[in-house]
Amino acid sequence: MLTSLTAILSVFAAASVAAQGGSGIANCAREYVVQPGDFCDKISAAQNVSTFQLAEVNKATIDPLCDNLFPGETICLGVTGQDCQDIHVVASGDFCASIAAAANIDISLLLTNNPNVNSDCSNIGLGEVLCTANVTIPYTPSTAA
Ligand SMILES: *[C@@H]1O[C@H](CO)[C@@H](O)[C@H](O)[C@H]1NC(C)=O
Numbered sequence: 001m002l003t004s005l006t007a008i009l010s011v012f013a014a015a016s017v018a019a020q021g022g023s024g025i026a027n028c029a030r031e032y033v034v035q036p037g038d039f040c041d042k043i044s045a046a047q048n049v050s051t052f053q054l055a056e057v058n059k060a061t062i063d064p065l066c067d068n069l070f071p072g073e074t075i076c077l078g079v080t081g082q083d084c085q086d087i088h089v090v091a092s093g094d095f096c097a098s099i100a101a102a103a104n105i106d107i108s109l110l111l112t113n114n115p116n117v118n119s120d121c122s123n124i125g126l127g128e129v130l131c132t133a134n135v136t137i138p139y140t141p142s143t144a145a
């Protein structure tokens, strides 16, 4: 009796893991397995995900400095309905106005979709990946303190 109950419960547990996928993030639209030599902005640039989105989606597991990634770890690149896949990798000489112009969007939309960028765009760095979508990505406001 007890063993069959345990067996039933483990079937449910397995089903719930399968629904969430390897990243453990509900409604993950795209998962990615970390490779040796990866770092967050390298993954972002190669997989079409912004620096902000990668950090926000994985904030439960990836620390703010992104120094705790490990090969074989499954992370989530984007959640269904909140998944920006249009990106620009910041290069030398870039500034928000030029990035927005190249993407044919307003600077205000660029700032809306990249909440990590400050209002005067003075804190973007080389290799950072920005979302250049031409629609507002409806990111769920962070409830983290
Ligand atoms: C990233 O986006 C570019 C441009 O749309 C596309 O060519 C490329 O296949 C995408 N890469 C991935 C991994 O989705």
Ligand SMILES: *[C@@H]1O[C@H](CO)[C@@H](O)[C@H](O)[C@H]1NC(C)=O
Pocket: 086, 104, 134
């Ligand atoms: C918005 O971007 C998509 C590609 O991401 C493109 O197909 C579409 O034409 C763009 N719409 C406008 C109004 O620029």
